[in-house]
Amino acid sequence: MSSEPVPAARPVGIGFIGLGVMGRPMAGHLLAAGHELHVHARRPAATDGLVGAGAVAHPTPAALAARCGVVLLAVPDLPDVEAVLAGESGLLAGLDHPLTLVVCSTVSPDGVRALGARLAEETSGLAHVVDAPVSGGEAGAVAGTLAIMVGGEDEDVALVTPVLRACGRPVHLGPLGAGEVAKACNQMIVAATVLALGEASVVAERAGLDLGALLDLLGTGLAGSQVLEQKKRAFVEHDHRPTGKARFMVKDLGFATEEARRSGTATPQLDVLRTAFTELTDAGMGDQDVAVVQAWIESGVSR
Amino acid sequence: MSSEPVPAARPVGIGFIGLGVMGRPMAGHLLAAGHELHVHARRPAATDGLVGAGAVAHPTPAALAARCGVVLLAVPDLPDVEAVLAGESGLLAGLDHPLTLVVCSTVSPDGVRALGARLAEETSGLAHVVDAPVSGGEAGAVAGTLAIMVGGEDEDVALVTPVLRACGRPVHLGPLGAGEVAKACNQMIVAATVLALGEASVVAERAGLDLGALLDLLGTGLAGSQVLEQKKRAFVEHDHRPTGKARFMVKDLGFATEEARRSGTATPQLDVLRTAFTELTDAGMGDQDVAVVQAWIESGVSR
Numbered sequence: 001m002s003s004e005p006v007p008a009a010r011p012v013g014i015g016f017i018g019l020g021v022m023g024r025p026m027a028g029h030l031l032a033a034g035h036e037l038h039v040h041a042r043r044p045a046a047t048d049g050l051v052g053a054g055a056v057a058h059p060t061p062a063a064l065a066a067r068c069g070v071v072l073l074a075v076p077d078l079p080d081v082e083a084v085l086a087g088e089s090g091l092l093a094g095l096d097h098p099l100t101l102v103v104c105s106t107v108s109p110d111g112v113r114a115l116g117a118r119l120a121e122e123t124s125g126l127a128h129v130v131d132a133p134v135s136g137g138e139a140g141a142v143a144g145t146l147a148i149m150v151g152g153e154d155e156d157v158a159l160v161t162p163v164l165r166a167c168g169r170p171v172h173l174g175p176l177g178a179g180e181v182a183k184a185c186n187q188m189i190v191a192a193t194v195l196a197l198g199e200a201s202v203v204a205e206r207a208g209l210d211l212g213a214l215l216d217l218l219g220t221g222l223a224g225s226q227v228l229e230q231k232k233r234a235f236v237e238h239d240h241r242p243t244g245k246a247r248f249m250v251k252d253l254g255f256a257t258e259e260a261r262r263s264g265t266a267t268p269q270l271d272v273l274r275t276a277f278t279e280l281t282d283a284g285m286g287d288q289d290v291a292v293v294q295a296w297i298e299s300g301v302s303r
Numbered sequence: 304m305s306s307e308p309v310p311a312a313r314p315v316g317i318g319f320i321g322l323g324v325m326g327r328p329m330a331g332h333l334l335a336a337g338h339e340l341h342v343h344a345r346r347p348a349a350t351d352g353l354v355g356a357g358a359v360a361h362p363t364p365a366a367l368a369a370r371c372g373v374v375l376l377a378v379p380d381l382p383d384v385e386a387v388l389a390g391e392s393g394l395l396a397g398l399d400h401p402l403t404l405v406v407c408s409t410v411s412p413d414g415v416r417a418l419g420a421r422l423a424e425e426t427s428g429l430a431h432v433v434d435a436p437v438s439g440g441e442a443g444a445v446a447g448t449l450a451i452m453v454g455g456e457d458e459d460v461a462l463v464t465p466v467l468r469a470c471g472r473p474v475h476l477g478p479l480g481a482g483e484v485a486k487a488c489n490q491m492i493v494a495a496t497v498l499a500l501g502e503a504s505v506v507a508e509r510a511g512l513d514l515g516a517l518l519d520l521l522g523t524g525l526a527g528s529q530v531l532e533q534k535k536r537a538f539v540e541h542d543h544r545p546t547g548k549a550r551f552m553v554k555d556l557g558f559a560t561e562e563a564r565r566s567g568t569a570t571p572q573l574d575v576l577r578t579a580f581t582e583l584t585d586a587g588m589g590d591q592d593v594a595v596v597q598a599w600i601e602s603g604v605s606r
Contacts, residue, residue, distance in 0.1 A: 109510065135524050147524050171520045174512040181510040182517050185503035189496070189526040192572070196495030199570040200488035203559070206566035207412065207484040209477040214485050217474045221438050221450050223492040225528035256506070263509035266603055267502040269495070272575045300569055 007126060008097040010069035013038045014163055017061060017084055017091075018074030018105070019046045022134065025141040026074060026104070026167045031055055033166035040064045060089035065099060070160055072132075074104045077251075078111045085119075092123060099127045102160050104148075106133045106252060109180035109259045112151075116176045128156045131179040132164060135186055137244065144168060149186075151178030184256035191249055191273045191290070193227040198293035201235045212236045234291035246293070247286030249277040310429060311400040313372035316341045317466055320364060320387055320394075321377030321408070322349045325437065328444040329377060329407070329470045334358055336469035343367045363392035368402060373463055375435075377407045380554075381414045388422075395426060402430050405463050407451075409436045409555055412483035412562045415454075419479045431459045434482040435467060438489055440547065447471060452489075454481030487559035494552055494576045494593070496530040501596035504538045515539045537594035549596070550589030552580040 014035045016027040027050055031037045037055040039047045040063070047057040058064040061084050065071065071091065073081055081103060085091045091101075101119070103112055109131075116129035130152035140146040146168030150157055157172045164170040173182050197215075205211050215232045218224065234240055253274040260267045280286065280296040288295075317338040319330040330353055334340045340358040342350045343366070350360040361367040364387050368374065374394065376384055384406060388394045394404075404422070406415055412434075419432035433455035443449040449471030453460055460475045467473040476485050500518075507517050518535045521527065537543055556577040563570045583589065583599040591598075 147520055149520065171516055173516055173520070174510065178510060178512045181507055181512055182520065185507050185517065186521055186524065186526045188503045188506075189499045189521065189528075189531075192495045192499030193492070193526075193528065195572045196492040199563070199568070199573055200491045202568050203491075203563050203566060203570065204484055204488050206568060207477065207481060207562060209481045209484055213474055213476055214488065217450055217452065217476070217485065218489055218492065221489065222529050222533065223489045223496075225492075225496065225530075226525050227528075228492075230525065259510060260502070260506050263506060264603070265502070265505050265509060265600065267506065267600070268575045268579060269498045269572065270502055272571045276571060297568065297570070300567075 005096065010098040011067050012036055013056075013068040015039070015064045015068035015071035016074070017041070017064070017071065018080075019050070020074065021138050022141045023074030023104075024050070025138075025144075026072070026146075027055070028053070029144045029166040030072075030163065035163065035166070038064045038067050061085070061091040062089045062093040065091045065093075065095060069098060070100045070102065070163055072102045072104055072163075076105060078105075078107045078115065081105070081107070081115065092119070092127060095123055095126055097126065099123075100156050100159055101127060101129050102164070103129060103131045104134060106183050106255070107131075107180060108255050109177040109184065110262055112180055113177040128153070129176060130156045130160050131177060132160070132170065133179050133183040134168065135183065136168065140168065147171070149173055149179040149182035151180065151182075152176045180255065181259055184252060184259055187249060187252040188256050188267075188270055188273065190227055191253060191277065192269055193225050194231060194290045195273060195276055195293050197228060197231065197235060198291070198297050201294050202297045231289070231291045234289055235294055238294065240288040240292040240295060242287060242289045244290055245287055246277060246290045247281040249290060250274070250281050250286070253277060308399065313401045314370050315339055315372060316359075316370040318342070318367045318371035318374035319377070320344070320367070320374065321383075322353070323377065324441050325444045326377035326407075327353070328441075328447075329375070329449075330358070331356070332447045332469040333375075333466065338466065338469070341367045341370050364388070364394040365392045365396040368394045368396075368398060372401060373403045373405065373466055375405045375407055375466075380408060381410045381418065384408070384410070384418065395422070395430060398426055398429050400429065402426075403459050403462055404430060404432050405467070406432060406434045407437060409486050409558070410434075410483060411558050412480040412487065413565055415483055416480040419455075431456070432479060433459045433463050434480060435463070435473065436482050436486040437471065438486065439471065443471065450474070452476055452482040452485035454483065454485075455479045483558065484562055487555060487562055490552060490555040491559050491570075491573055491576065493530055494556060494580065495572055496528050497534060497593050498576060498579055498596045500531060500534065500538060501594070501600050504597055505600045534592070534594045537592055538597055541597065543588075543591040543595040543598060545590060545592045547593055548590055549580060549593045550584040552593060553577070553584050553589070556580060
């Protein structure tokens with residue numbers, strides 16, 4: 001007889017914590033797909049709609065974990081993940097069965113790698129971590145068409161992929177952290193494109209060009225992009241009401257920079273992008289759309 | 304009686320000088336569209352094919368100008384334009400009729416503005432200049448589907464637009480120089496996108512991601528672009544054989560920088576791009592494709 005406790009079987013329930021703008025519609029899709037959904041929120045009212053549709057609400061993360069084999073976390077950042085995990089009522093309290101945590105937030109790639117390593121050790125291998133940040137915004141979350149960038153070990157990813165399919169299109173890109181690296185890469189490219197459009201639009205208007213005609217023309221050639229299509233009106237009309245707030249780029253580009261440094265990669269353009277979005281946020285423009293780089297270039301704050 | 308000479312009528316002929324990779328197919332389209340085409344080349348053999356198809360070859364630019372009301376110039380840069388214009392056998396020698404020059408090359412916006420002002424004065428208003436740089440590459444020139452970015456006065460542009468339609472899609476964007484500014488803006492955006500993809504691809508591969516899967520995924524979202532579509536294979540396979548040589552960006556981004564400075568616009572990202580393409584050209588990578596920014600980031604030359 002061994003004194004080692006035998007792990008209990010993995011429960012069939014799927015947990016969801018972080019019922020915000022993105023999390024709530026995602027949780028709704030899990031329920032609609034037929035999963036046994038368990039939810040927890042600090043404000044119990046946040047779970048009302050889901051409970052009405054068949055979800056089970058729990059007073060603590062620990063109570064939720066007792067019923068779940070997979071828990072999705074859509075909280076803002078890693079400290080919020082830690083807060084859910086920690087303490088006597090935390091997700092890991094008294095864990096006696098396998099549990100796979102799916103971090104759906106945009107967080108530090110190295111932070112999520114460290115979390116996975118630490119939890120494996122602290123739970124004697126019971127808790128595994130998969131990172132699965134999303135892109136597609138609130139509209140994609142509501143429609144269930146999010147692009148889901150997944151990092152983790154093959155067996156963990158195989159377990160959570162059918163669950164994530166309820167919310168969109170999961171793609172396994174590499175080891176733990178790979179999803180966050182992919183999201184960082186996405187933001188590097190989006191930010192570079194939007195800043196290039198910002199610089200070009202100011203130079204063009206100051207030279208007397210018809211900016212609408214220019215952007216229509218550029219959109220048909222090698223300079224064409226989704227950013228150009230989606231932000232064209234914002235640039236032509238100088239209307240920077242947010243669809244994606246510029247200040248969120250500061251965090252995302254910070255993660256990208258951290259990852260570039262970790263791998264010893266010099267990224268001169270990323271450095272400029274991070275500086276640009278930091279400066280424009282400091283200048284009070286961070287609550288406007290990312291296309292506000294146009295106004296920032298016009299203001300000459302960078303000079 | 305006035306001593307002022309009365310200008311002769313504008314000849315119906317269309318001239319073409321600069322029968323290179325881009326110019327020769329463009330001239331062929333003018334001929335095919337039914338224009339009376341006049342050509343000149345320093346190497347007479349360069350005109351053989353066009354003459355066989357009905358063009359009239361001339362030994363000097365001056366002889367060509369005597370028969371033409373519009374002359375397209377597809378020579379490499381403004382000094383080459385000046386060489387065509389200057390001297391006893393130059394395009395302006397003995398000019399006695401209205402002549403509209405169409406600069407189809409990618410040149411300095413301010414340089415082409417200065418050229419227009421100088422020629423108006425030197426020819427007492429007989430010679431006008433329109434700038435009409437193109438994008439679409441050799442394939443677009445051969446297919447007659449070039450995007451043609453046109454700058455100039457309304458009456459000049461109205462005169463040359465039907466001619467340019469034989470070669471693609473001309474769009475009038477603003478006053479003289481506007482076409483060159485548009486081309487500079489195009490290159491700013493293309494360069495920024497390709498460098499962002501270069502940085503992101505190196506960071507992603509060093510983090511263990513499947514680069515092909517990542518770029519496929521990113522291409523479906525806000526990071527999607529024509530550059531990504533057209534250069535994806537180059538990035539995934541690290542194959543930087545040229546479709547557009549990286550060193551040409553140095554010149555184009557130089558024009559963009561000159562124009563930004565003229566209008567007092569700080570362009571921090573453009574500064575990085577110009578440095579990047581200059582450094583990689585200095586490092587011997589300039590004859591490879593613009594996607595060679597990937598190898599340049601990998602080499603850490605920027606550190």
